[in-house]
Amino acid sequence: MTPDRDIDRILDAFLADGAHELPDRVLDAAFERIDRTSQRRIARTPWRFPRMTPTIRFAALAAAALAVGLAVVPALTPTNVVTPSPTPAPTPYPSPQPMPAGLKWWWGGDPRTVQGQLMNSQAAQLVMDDGALKLSLRSGNASLDSTVRETAPGVIELTSVVGGYGCRSHDVGTWSYRLTEGDTKLELVPLDEPCNLRFRVLAGRWTRGSCDVPGACMGALSAGTHSSGNFDPTVSPGGPDGVVAKAREGALRFTVPEGWANRVDWLYQYWLVPQEEYEAQRTNPDAPLDVIGFLNEPVAMASGDADPDCFAAADGVGSTRDDLAAWLLVHPGLTVTERDPITFEDHLREPGGTVTARVFDVDLAPGTTLTCTDANGPTVPLFGSAEAYTSAEGWNDQYLRFASWAVGATGRDTDPMRIVIADGLVIIIDSADPTTAATFIDRATPIVESVSFGAP
């Protein structure tokens, strides 16, 4: 073990090295983008709606009807008919500009049909990537990969990167865009689009992803089936494919009703939380959070009597489903009841395959005195996410990542939760408030039961 003071000194010296000076061109590029970025003003709710004269009201209704009409055009027309713009064309820039900063988000759209296949709300998600000036559709089958440039105020030019689905590589389409509602809504209207897929998919209204770290979570979810963007649920303990977790888009699929959000979508952790709690925590990090947590490469954690910080793997416990289940069932700090197993569709390891998970209701054992440093009350660490790696000695070397889960630490002597264990994955249904845990478990269990891995 490296003593604390040494690791401090080592890190001080190590992190002293590296770049220190920001090149001027980075600032220049940022200021160039800022020139085109409006500041977000705090919205003020009017005391009452402004009064409309009948004429104005009619004009507003006509404009709304036109907008709706433009949005449904691609769904109704067999060819890429372009509706003439009702307003004068904006003056083009002398040369095309990079993708507008206001578009560089993830955008979610309503389900839509493409090539006879229904794209759910997860698939109908545009990723406007900053670095590569890229627009792509978050769907493994129908990629819209295109580069994006702004050719005039409110007008973007899309160039296909790859062909297929009625589009050719380098097809160039021109679209008008409009950001509304504090830049959270995006309306796209085709002006000239030879690529049929883009024409059918893009037109209409999109809602900006609400994750505070774009790309690291989905934020609020609409009712329906969704899938993960980064999380990899298939890291097999002891398997040669599990050297390092790989980002696997669409690997974890699940169905939620209204009222849920995705808070974390990392390689090794995925969290689903009630939407109202997600919103509350964005402004107050201390707000309680009920979580359906997915943790890959799980290992059993040592209790505080073996490691006061509760940040060490338990000795002698394997990492297969049955190893972890056997450890859990005899844990002296826990009461554990095994329930009926759940079988998930698993199309990642084997097309049409399944994986069976064991399910447990877990709580603190009455009177347990186990706890951890910094914990509030009785606490029993359960699982950590550990990255396994190959060593010359063989498999099963691993080190713990930051992620870990414990039962307890609520200041109470009870903290019921439900644990689902499969090979290489644990799912934890954990309420911040023990008194409402049963309700949360009932609410969360159907979502867990809907889980599958990969596309069917």
Added chain:
Amino acid sequence: MTDELVRRATRDQEAYADLVRARGDRLFGIAHRIVRDIDRAEDAVQEALVIAWRDLPALRDPARFDAWLTKVLVRCCVAEAVRSRRAVANLVPMPLEVRSSADDFLAVGDRDQLERGFRRLPPEQRALLVLRHYAGLEPTEIADAIGIPAGTARSRLHHAHRAMRAALEADARTSRSDEASA
């Protein structure tokens, strides 16, 4: 003085430019150490500056500008690191730029080992260690900068140190095994 500049920057691009130009090197230093790549660090800083400009009117207390800007930067670095990990999949590249410092406390071999160990940490943990050991922030300041309670910051920092130690020890075991099998 800074408070006044922050207030002006909520409506004046030139004031904003003055405000962030003075902080550019510090931001870049933090970003480079978190994402471990010059290009990605530049991207993260650029993104942070644009987001900060966009959201500045929502900052209620100008005195908190530096902590708030650091928070924006750390989020951009984490996002950049996530994208980076997606791009490189399971590759663990060697450092692109390891300059020897005046303090030659660490040998090249140690630096390589540290680089590997540091890259193994999740970006959130890297950010904590960079804010502590490079930016020199106290745990309470780190808490403020990344928007978590002070106790949580202390606990996470502690875990980050332990994870770094574990990564180093794992790397050392692998190296020893490699040497033995050679």
